[in-house]
Amino acid sequence: MNDLTKIVQTLKNENKFYIISHMLPDGDSIGSLLAMAEGLRSLGKEITAFTPGHIPHKYSFLHGSDLVKNSPELKDNDITVLVLDSSDLDRLGDFKDAVKASKNIINIDHHITNQHYGDLNLVNPDAAATGEIVYYLLREIGAQITRQTAESLYVAISTDTGSFKYDNTTSLTHRVIAELLETGISPAVLSLKVFDERPISFYILLKEALSSLEIYEDRLIAVMSLSKDIRERCGATTDDLEGIVNYTRNIEGVELGIMFYVEGEHEVKVGFRSRQIDVSLLAGKLNGGGHARAAGCRIYADFESVKKRVMFEAKNMIRELEL
Ligand SMILES: [Mn+2]
CATH class of the missing domain: 3.90.1640.10 (inorganic pyrophosphatase (n-terminal core))
Structure with missing residues (x-):
């Protein structure tokens, strides 16, 4: 049998x-x-x-x-x-x-x-x-x-x-x-x-995320950030975070989308989305992992130094591209 x-x-x-x-x-x-x-x-x-x-x-x-x-x-x-x-x-x-x-x-x-x-x-x-x-x-x-x-x-x-x-x-x-x-x-x-359908708390959180939007490298990189404090102030749950990172990559012309989520004073979660580049390599350089078009990492440092480090690697990766 x-x-x-x-x-x-x-x-x-x-x-x-x-x-x-x-x-x-x-x-x-x-x-x-x-x-x-x-x-x-x-x-x-x-x-x-x-x-x-x-x-x-x-x-x-x-x-x-x-x-x-x-x-x-x-x-x-x-x-x-x-x-x-x-x-x-x-x-x-x-x-x-x-x-x-x-x-x-x-x-x-x-x-x-x-x-x-x-x-x-x-x-x-x-x-x-x-x-x-x-x-x-x-x-x-x-x-x-x-x-x-x-x-x-x-x-x-x-x-x-x-x-x-x-x-x-x-x-x-x-x-x-x-x-x-x-x-x-x-x-x-x-x-x-x-x-x-998403709860209203998701849209309030999305509004905060979009208001943090920054564009780099001739519009090839889009960056947003949120913190646990902001999320709690919006009355949003961790479920509400799902999918927000996609709004970065979905902007026309953007190759790499990055979302910083500040969990605490010394802990930042980073999400990557891309159209063509392999973001699992980018995440790997930062001790993270994932798939080719969706990856992430977690870095134990303050937001400012995390952002500096991540943007350095991200810009290098984008500059190596022949788009
Ligand atoms: Mn399944």
């Missing part, structure tokens, strides 16, 4: 499950978690769903989000743990040890870098989202896909494909979405909630 068959058998035969997804949860992490939980509950199974951290406000409308626990109390080692959308166990943060202690870990994921840490592993890098795999499994075991479960799956798949704009979107993705739409869910309502 291959792992897929064994996983389907386990999902059918066992009556209690723990389900967990990765920390700093995104839409796929939360949507897959909630859909798997609801689908298994529809078969009368007892489910406890966990997340390391908290569910971002924009996903809190999804059905079952109020039942998700965030303390690592997986009390019974005999209960099978389904780990969703996590390439390795470090992605589980505080929950890592509790999950490791469990006798049966089922790893369900789509990251190509997955470490196959489960007792059973279902890793499909061709899936656009873990939500696609969850949908397949729920169908296989005869779970009900209610309208509410379909909403969670829609959120999972639409966020990981950037609203079906990224290259991971396949014809299968659209077939799955077509079946989800048949339950009567509204893509317009869900997209507004997940992609567009």
Whole structure:
């Protein structure tokens, strides 16, 4: 029997499950978690769903989000743990040890870098989202896909494909979405909630960030800064910081966007965004890391000296370009 068959058998035969997804949860992490939980509950199974951290406000409308626990109390080692959308166990943060202690870990994921840490592993890098795999499994075991479960799956798949704009979107993705739409869910309502709508505190914070905008190197570099004090004065949460850095890079003609976030007198978080240059190299020079177009670092010094150091490296990088 291959792992897929064994996983389907386990999902059918066992009556209690723990389900967990990765920390700093995104839409796929939360949507897959909630859909798997609801689908298994529809078969009368007892489910406890966990997340390391908290569910971002924009996903809190999804059905079952109020039942998700965030303390690592997986009390019974005999209960099978389904780990969703996590390439390795470090992605589980505080929950890592509790999950490791469990006798049966089922790893369900789509990251190509997955470490196959489960007792059973279902890793499909061709899936656009873990939500696609969850949908397949729920169908296989005869779970009900209610309208509410379909909403969670829609959120999972639409966020990981950037609203079906990224290259991971396949014809299968659209077939799955077509079946989800048949339950009567509204893509317009869900997209507004997940992609567009932000609380007023976000806009107040964005106003502060934009008022700090500076332009360097013939408009190739755009810089903004915020501090923890300003954020608190705006009544904004750390969730509200998400995406603000993108406003730097999205200015026409800007190649490199930089966002300074002053966490304390001697601690500054720096975010980088770019169009073409590899900002993971820039972040690497400053002991940080990330992806080619989105990276960051954290420097333990006062804002003024951090800014000087970062701008020195950033300008050097831009000057080396032949644009
Ligand atoms: Mn994912």
